[in-house]
Amino acid sequence: MSDTEAHPVRISSHPAQLQALEPVLKKVRTRVGDIPALLALAEDIGHAAPKPGEGSTAKLWELLASVTAVDVAAGRALEPHLDAVAILAQAGVEESKPGAWGVFAAEGPGLKLEAKRQADGNVVLNGSKPWCSLASRLDGAVITAYTEDNGRAAFAVNLNDPGVSCETPLWTSRGLREIPSGTVHFDQVPATPVGGAAWYFERPGFAWGGMGVAACWLGGTVAVARDFRTALAKAAENGREPDQIALAHLGEVDRIIASVTAYLAQTAEWIDAGSSADSSNAWSEALRVRATVAAAVERVQTVVTQNLGPAPLAFNEAYGKRMADLSLYVRQHHGMRDDAQLGALALKGDRRW
Template identity: 75%
Template sequence: MSAPDPQPVRISSVPVQLQALEPLLQQVHAAVGDVPALLATAEEIGQTAPMPGEGNTAKLWELLASVTAVDVAAGRVLEPHLDALAILSQSGIETDTTGAWGVFAAEGPGMKLEAKRTANGSFVLSGSKPWCSLAQLLDGAVITAHLPDNGGRAAFAVNLKAPGVTAETPAWTSRGLQEIPSGTVHFDNVPAIPVGGEGWYFKRPGFAWGGMGVAACWLGGAVAVARDFAAALTRAAANGREPDQIALAALGEIDRILNATIGHLAQTAERIDAGEAYAGEPDAVDADGDNPDDASHDNPSPWSDALRVRGTVAAAVERVQTLVTQNLGPGPLAFDEAYGKRMADLSLYIRQHHAMRDDAQLGALTLKGDRSW
C-alpha cells in the first residue's frame, strides 16, 4: 500500500531543502528490517544531523519524522542515537562517540542501577536497568543511575562492550517493533563517565527537547498512515470506485489534524531556536519524571512545551489511525505487510506517551501560571 518512493515530511523547510533528504530516505527504505544496517545509517546521519536548540530544531524534527515515515522502527533506531549525541554535546564532556548509541533512563520495580565512586575518584555502575532497546547491538549509551549519598540520579556515558555488561535477550512477543526488543541490562562494576552531574539530565532544557524529538517520530508515523489512506482512495478511484462522503470526510479531518499538528511543531521549534521558549533558568520535572516543579509566566517550564507537543501529536496519531482503520477495514491489516507493520509499530511506539498522566502534569504547570492564555 505504501508509496514506492519515500517522501520527506515537511515541518518548515522549503521543498528544495527537503529534496536533500530523499537519497537518505531511499537508503533507509533499503535497510528496513535490517537493524545493523539501520544502526550504520544512524551513525552516518549523526555526523551531520542538527542538534536541538541550535538554530535548526525544525530540520532535526523533519529528519526524524521523515525517517519514521519510511519505517517506524527505523525512526525508533535513529532517535535515541541522535538524542545521545545531543546529550553528550550539551554536557560539554569529551568522550568517544564512535558507533551506535542509545539512551537508557527507565526505572523498573525491583531493579536499581547504582553509581559508586572508586578510590581514584572515578565511577562504576552496578545493578540492573530495564527497557534497554537494542543494547546487545549498541556500542555506547547515556544511562541514568542512582547516586550513593542522597539517592539522586545522574547520567553517565558507558561503553556497552566493556567487561561487566550483560544484556538479556528479552521475551519480546510484541507484533509491533519486532526488530527493536527492549530488555534488561546488568552491570557489574562497569566504568562510567559522569554526564552533567546530579540532576542535570532531567533539569536541562534538552530533556524536554528530546521528548519533542520522539513526538516528531510519532508524527512521521501518522503522516505515513495518512499517505497510505490517500493512496488507497486514489487507487480505488482509478478502478472506478470513487470515495464516498464518509471517506472524504475522514480524509478532510486527517488533513486538518496533521496541518494543525505540524504547525504546532514548527512554531515550537522556532521559539526554541529563538530562545523565546523559556525566560530565565528553566524548571523541569523531578528526577522520576513525574511531578512538575514551580512555574510561572516569568519562569516557564520547558517540560510544559514538551507535554503540549507530545500530547498533541499523540492525540493526532491515535485519531488518524482510528479514521484510517475504520475506512479501510480489515483487509490491509490482514494482507498488506507494510501497512500492517506500520500500524503495529506505531501503536506500540505511541504508548511511550502517558496519556492522562502527562495531561495531569501539564495541568499542574498550567494552574501555576505556565500558560499563554
C-alpha cells in the same frame, strides 16, 4: 512508488530544501528490517544531523519524521542515537566510543542502577536497568543511575564492557519486533559523568529530546495518512470513487496533520530563539507537544482503520507493520498522567491562556 516512499515530511522547510533528505530516505528503505545496517546509518547521520536548540530544530524533526515515515522501527533506531549525540554535546563530553549509541533513562519496580565513586575518583555502575532498547546491538549509551545521595545523574558507558550483560526479552508484540527492549545488568562498569548532579533532567534538552520522539510519532502518522490517501486514489482509479464519509475523514486527517506540523514548526522556532532556556517552561511545552501528537496518532489510526477495514491489516505487510509499530511506539506517551502533569503546571500559572 507510494507517497510514503517518495516524500519527506515537511514541518517548516521549503519543499525544495527537503530534497536533501531523499538520499538518506533511499538508504533507509533499502535497510528496513536490518538493524545493524540501520544503526550504522544512524551513526553516519549523527555526524551531520542538526542538534536541537542550535538554530535548525525543525530540520532535525523533519529528519526524524521523514525516516519514521519510511519505517517506524528505523525512526525508533535513529532517534536515540541522535539524542545521545546531542546530550553529550550539551554536556561538553566527547563520545568515548565510536558506533551507535542509545539513551536509557527508564526505571522499573525491583530494579536499581547505582553509580559509586571509587577511591581513585573513577565512577562504576552496579545494578540493573530496564527498557534498554537494542542494548546488545549498541556500542555506547547515556544512562541514568542513582548516585550516593540517592539523586539521579547521567553517565556515558561502553556497552561492550565485560561487566555489561544484556537479557534477551520475550518480545511477543508484533510492533517494533526489530527493537526489543530488555533489562541490562551492570557489574563494576566504568562510567563517565555527563553533566552534574540532576543535570540530565533539569536541562532544557531533556524536553527537546521528548519532543524529538513526538516528531517520530508524527512521521508515522503522516505515513498512515499517505496509506489512506493512496488507497482512496487507487480505488478511484478502479472506478470506485470514495463516498462522502471517506472524503470527510481524509479531510479530517489533512487538517489534523496541518495543525500538528504548524505547532511543531512554531515550537521549533521558539526553541531556537532561546525561549526554552527555563527548563520548566521547556518541559510544559514538551508535555503539550507530546500529547498533541499522541492524540493525532490515535485519531488518524482510528479513522484510517475504520475506512480501510481489515483487509490491509491482514494482507498488506507494510501497512500492518506500520500500524503495529506506531501503536506500540506512541505508548511512550503516558496519556492522562502526562495531562495531569500539565494541568498541575497550568494551575500554578504556567499556561498560555
